[in-house]
Amino acid sequence: MYTIKQVVEMLGVPSVTLRAWENRYQAVTPERTESGYRLYTRDNVEDLRWLKEQTEQQGISISHAVRLLKARKNQHLDEGSASKGGTSQDAFEKMNHQIYSALYEFQGERANALIDYGFSLFGYEAMVHQVLVPVLVMVGDAWEKGNATVAQEHYITHMVTNRFYQFFHVFPVDEHLPKVLAFCPAGEHHQVGLLLFSLFLRKNGVEVIYLGANTPEEGVMTMLGQQSSIGAICLSVTNPELLPYTEELIRRLQQKCPEAAFIVGGKGYDASTTESVARYVINEPPDRWQNWFDDVFAKMLRNE
Known part of the structure; x- marks a missing residue:
């Protein structure tokens, strides 16, 4: 367990920033001593380190970074078959089908969490061309075969293309x-x-x-x-x-x-x-x- 002073020294993040990330964005939830002092686990420290990298090196906002972090933690994708060091086609297909299934059932929040996680795991190019574009192909084929309604086709297409639009501002x-x-x-x-x-x-x-x-x-x-x-x-x-x-x-x-x-x-x-x-x-x-x-x-x- 680490005190906030130790975490500040380890990460180079001011204590006021750490408290803001915790209070405003629920980035991590440290334990508390009987006196109310924060104690951070090793996992807390690694999560904060990752958030720092996303905000400083990738240039994304802390709110977006926390959203990505939570998506990573809530995701049940088998990381044994995919990692940042080497991604298999099976991992792309699994993510593709998970996103498609969520959108097909109009589960927008789940789909967005999966997409956020995919971008953090695979990066922009692979996520767009190996995962999201195939989702659009899948729903187009399903609509032509009568396996998807017009509402489902419109919803899935709208949700995916909206994610593409967001990058115009990035x-x-x-x-x-x-x-x-x-x-x-x-x-x-x-x-x-x-x-x-x-x-x-x-x-x-x-x-x-x-x-x-x-x-x-x-x-x-x-x-x-x-x-x-x-x-x-x-x-x-x-x-x-x-x-x-x-x-x-x-x-x-x-x-x-x-x-x-x-x-x-x-x-x-x-x-x-x-x-x-x-x-x-x-x-x-x-x-x-x-x-x-x-x-x-x-x-x-x-x-x-």
Whole structure:
């Protein structure tokens, strides 16, 4: 057992901070002597050490860090099959099915706790691409087969994409990079691919103005008239029938923003043999986006 003075010396965290973490956020619950003095267990100290690392090294708030800590403790995932040092595909699948089951049963709090724990365990890239994206695929397949209701499909999609949106406020922006506008044209309601690509750009320091699915042309034109620093415009199309309209839309947008580079992607373009008027067509898997960004996109945005 350790006194608060000993914990302060061990962790380098002021006693007033330790008391605030305990009283405001219930980060740990130390034992008390008969005189009321705090006594911390070894587990308490390790929990506080982890919280310090999350706030100082990862830059997250103490409230969020405590939430992650509690999720870790309440999680029943078998850590023997997954650890930060080496994660097996079985661990991803187990987490994936646990989150899907919770959302399928409309257990939002449980699902959020699982997702928090997953991010702390696996990290951003693996959690997004190995766990959460497969959840969206699962519910889409279930809906098509009649195994999930429209309400379940909407709920699961909303909950997962909302977690993606939260990261737009986490990654820092490189002010030397021009802004990127991202949207799906009118009639295109599937935005997950565009959202993931936008988050990838945001993670690389690009400020993204994200308009989402089914965006009317008139609104885009109005917005472009108010923005003078758009360096690139991204469009995503999954329905091949929308390609003719999208290509004509790009031509009109090029007249409005002749200096902007245009990027297109999505299953619609993957299945098309027609060349696009856009400068870039992204048809590579997410694990190759970074090479493309480093070799082409970042230099283009900086006008190198």
